[in-house]
Amino acid sequence: MAFERREILLILGVFCLMIRMMAFLAPIFATAIAVLTYFGMKSFVKWRKKQIRKAMGEGVCAVCGSRIADNQCPNCDVSKDSKAL
Secondary structure, eight states: OOOOHHHHHHHHHHHHHHHHHTTTSOHHHHHHHHHHHHHHHHHHHHHHHHHHHHHHTTOBOTTTOOBOBTTBOTTHHHHHHHHHO
16 A cells, blocks of 8 residues: 555544544544544545646646636737737
């Protein structure tokens, strides 16, 4: 199983949360909350990446920063066409 650095940090953070909760809760409840927190964070990150990918479309123009549609920047490519005329 190959973990990325941020996933290892998430596991360590959830583990520390679980250890801290064991001071106040039974170990089974602390473990259940830690597992739910881990999978909740993983699903949130997946949802957020999907949302950002949808919002970005094909990318961002390096000149003006607007969203690229149909492999053209709506601001820069229009201004280049008008300058050419």
